[in-house]
Amino acid sequence: AAEFQQAVIDVLISKTLKAAENYKVKSVLVGGGVSANKNLRRQMEKAVKEKLPKVIYHEPGLKFTTDNAAMIAAAACFHLKRKKDWSKIETAANLRLG
Structure with missing residues (x-):
């Protein structure tokens, strides 16, 4: 289970960093x-601070x-x-935000 968790974390971090770089964001928020x-x-905090210092x-908060x-x-x-x-x-699974 630990290996699966780490694999998911690695993918989330990788995709987040790539998106942040591509869209030249000023901040990253992990949520949900x-x-x-x-x-x-x-790990996300460490990666963002190391790879995207600006x-x-x-x-x-956890709650x-x-x-x-x-x-x-x-x-x-x-x-x-x-x-x-x-x-x-009525359902819509792929609504756009904004």
Whole structure:
């Protein structure tokens, strides 16, 4: 399991650094449920500071690194309480931000 975790961390760091360089960003923020991983946080911070010294690294407090599963479950609960047919929910998996 440790090897898999490290492989995922390596890919996330590599892709983040490449995107940061390509888009000439001023800051990098690690977020989402995966950002609760202490190894990812430590290694991402180190990589950004070493490879992109002019880029500011941000990470949220651990209480803000929740997974979306709880939010999805809550939405499903409210939807069921309204007795709506779940199979008629409109979905869009690839919405763009902005």
